[in-house]
Amino acid sequence: MILELGPRLKAVLDHLSEPDLARLGKNFHLSGKERDRDTLYQRLTDPQHLHDLFARLSAQTRETLAGWLLFGAVVSPDHLHLLPHFWQAEKELEATGLMYLLRSGYYRQVYAIPAEFCAPLWEWLDIGAAAGELTADHRSERTETVLGPWFPFLHDVFQMVSFARTDPILLTQQMTVYRRIENKLLTRLWPMNKDAARGRVVHCLQFAQAQRMLRFDHITRTLEVDEETAQRYWNGTDPERFADWIRFGCEVQGPTAQRQILLALASRIEPDQWLDYEALSRWLADRHIAFSNRGAERSLMLDRLIQLGIWEDDRVRGRLSDHAYAAYREQYLATREGQSIVEPTGDVLVPLETPYAQRWIWDILTTPVRSDRMTLLRIEPAAVEKALDHGIAAADDYLGRVKPLVKTPLPDNLAANVRDWYRQLTRHRWVEATLLHSANESDSQMAEASLGDFVIGRLSPLDLIVPGDQVGRATAHLRRQGMLLRDKIERPGEQRSQDQEPFGDPFDLSALLGFTSVTLPQAIPGLATKSPKEMERILMEAIHHQRQVVVQYYPYGTEQPIVEAIQPASLNRGWVQGWRVSNRQIVSMSLHQITAIGE
């Protein structure tokens, strides 16, 4: 039974005063230790307890409760006179935990029955039985008597979220979907007339946001999928999602409680029957509940339910749609996993009864072709691209994910194609990176050491790779260390900003040789020129055993090498730091600066 009236019991207990909590606990014979809110919640909602409690209620109290529920389970003191025998009922119910007085500020208060008790009470008091007397003479057969998971509204929500998963939905300044994107979204909806379809897109996006599957990114102004929440939502049960649908239909704008009551009444009539608005209006008026069968009021009450496919209406009468009726009657189609079929052509046929959790997986493995009772998807190169975008990096991973979804094994030719597409698509890739280009190797090494974690790789002896979005911070970082550089990013094809001599210097050695100075090598006894790897090994050992080493190196900004004994302390990314043995000052050099080393 889907009947969402009144406040949630958990919230009510959270705000209950300690003395009242103790009073309730005493009624349940709970010891002091046990009188916590969770235990009370369990006791209060226990079906057997509710059954016993209802059975003990007097006929007058039952009558009061029935009227109270029709008021939406919440009633203000101004309206208490409309509920017969209220004060007597209050005495009977005061310590049962079935009713509460909720206060807001010093002047506003309401009497409320928590939501958890409304559906059982509704059933126990058999309020819906009255619906049988409110039907129209007209009868018409229903087309669908069972609710499959893939019914239009939820199907449309799934499609919107699926769309945003690949292309986040860009919104205008007025927070509406751009027309160009909206047109694309419209093609993903279950067939319906065009006017209704635009409204459906909005409803579905609202619903997906309400379930936290879509979130708004204020910087990019896009609706993006929260993968984790979406995954959790689609992994949930069908009845939970159907209840969300009904709640979403009732809770926005206008008389929420009346909508819930209307739907609950309509769920009790025969499948081919309709509720007569005139009779319904009279019946509710007798119970002091407004339901106008005319104009804007009726529109306020029913339009949203109609738009969401919950209600069908023909002016003088109305009833639950086929899908909503089946949901209320708990006529759910059994979902079945692993029933999809993959043809050698790459076509994937996904039947109606496939659970959403599996559709959510298919969504990143295939491209959509047509959505219908049997949904047609396709495995093709574009689908493999999509899978790669979602982190499925290997063909075997892809094929492994397909396996539990299908009824028959994946055709060999298709598996071979998937492997080939993976091979082709991963052979070349576009990678966006920003390079820090230095004038020489030494500068580049220095920059690398200074930038630390800003560097994600080295492309060449002169080029470091840094993330494009970190250029500003990296520049500031270098400036703080005394390395001045501009933060303007040059792009291929742009003229270099560096001023150059129009004809060049005929004696510029750097142009001739690629170096800025020339020195004679100096062989130092006891030192040997070694490969960087060997030097690295010697330094690491020295660090490990806290030994000194003698190095010949070019200090920064000099053209003559010097020889010094140093005590190395760390070697990180080709950069040695330590102490000069002669004066205990910190010394720092790149492996590239060292020309010889001795232990």
Next chain:
Amino acid sequence: MDGIPEGGVPVDPKPLVVQSDLSLLLEVDNPAFDEARDALVGFAELVKSPEHIHTYRLSSLSLWNAVASGLSAADILERMAHYSKYPIPPEVVQFVEDQGRRFGKLRLVPAPDHNGFWLTSEDKPLLSQMGRQKAVIPFLAAPLHPGYRVAPEHRGLLKQALAKTGWPVDDQAGYTPGLPLALAMRTRTPQGEAFELREYQRAAVQSFWGDGRVDRGNGVVVLPCGAGKTLVGIGAMDKAQAHTLILTTSLAALHQWRDELLRRTTLNEDQIGEYSSKAKRIAPVTLTTYQLLSHKRRGVYEHFHVLDEHDWGLIIYDEVHLLPAPIFRLTASLQARRRLGLTATLIREDGRADEVFALIGPKRYDVPWRDLEQQGWIAAAHCHEIRVRLPEGLREYYANAEDVERVRIAAENPAKMGVVTELLAHHQSDHVLILGQYLNQLGEIAERTGAPLLTGKTPVKEREALYDRFRHNQIPVLVVSKVANFAIDLPDANVAIQVSGTFGSRQEEAQRLGRILRPKSDGGQAIFYSVVSEDTREQDFAQKRQLFLCEQGYRYDVAHADENGRPVELIAPVPLVPFRQRGAE
């Protein structure tokens, strides 16, 4: 929630899913598959029949044909509902009811004064609506109350135009019976072999002919290569018992038809005429080619007019998917004669398949290839695609070439030679056809393998002699260009190696497989290899080419080979990020 049946309401185990786009999906593995398929064929067209789910489609034409044959909209809906797993979408119900109402509102009958035909209806507003349709007006003569007179030469065009407006006409004007010709099918061939039509051939003839009334007698029969389409044509001739004109694709095919008519019917050589570039004799059964019929001289289709003057009772279009564009127009004026189209693949790469339906008639019979394979009427076939690397040097050449050149470089990949050699070594005791598009490539293969080469330049006599020697096992391997794609009967060929083809032509791929589908005397299987260059446009084309056969239920095994034809295993690399992790050593 309490009270939910455990696991929910189980799905109805019926085999059919009716989609809102008018397609009907039928599950092959369902026990009620055969029964449901038989129920559907009366009002839906088979679109594709891959391994697991066959797709049928409801169309205006299929529903009009169903209504013409006596089914009502209610019958159709009931049949669908009976086999449907889910409720039928309301839009489908509406479409069937709407189309069911439309057929028969307009009738075409002989004019009361016997001067041409009369388009009439009891629905007068509909008649005046048609009288205002731009597409229809050119084919209506003076008003003839209630309705319009129609000139005989406009009969086909008017029917086509009315169908396009969504109001099909019930053509009750009948056919010209044609000059009578007594013929019978033999029960034993002159060589002493017992002969009778197979069940599906009889069914195809029956679908075409019906009870001989005007609601049938035109249309297309689709059967796989090797399933005996010629015999369906002969069956139709047996029903018509009238002078017959048979249009074929080539002289070789024309001669094969002649030989079959002599083997299977009581007709003698005098009764069969050849109207070709070699001979121009019109006889009670006359064989000609599309090429000759569409030949124009001084702006006139002279051969067409010569043949059109004869009073034919039946015209047979062999390989109707190849019907050249001029013949479309000429065929429109042949609406008074019974017309039978025969084909294996009603796919036209020019997208004019609909015109074939409109002018020759609707598809009357179609059967999935794999069904006939299972019944043993065509050979069981295994398809393989072998992807061969381009040699290193050629790869660079390919990368730098223009688009058009690339297609050819990939098709003529010399590394394919290694694969062909390996395959021939593997199939030494088989009858192998090597099929290709490019003569240089085929010439080289012929030279390297020592097999004879047959192309469009090979004289007809030499061609027939080569076919004959191949049939008689005197040559085990034959290298052929696209001239051998159609209508050539080479019963013992059991292996085909396709080394190149026409871009992504699905129809060509199917026809080429068809060359080896004729059932083998030893019950052996047919093996089809398609050799393509890996990581080139040719590989993309290959996937498109295979689509028709996959839709007929065939699978392709894929293998890779190096430039010497040796198998190789390819493993996809998987590094995603080329950089070291930030912060890592």
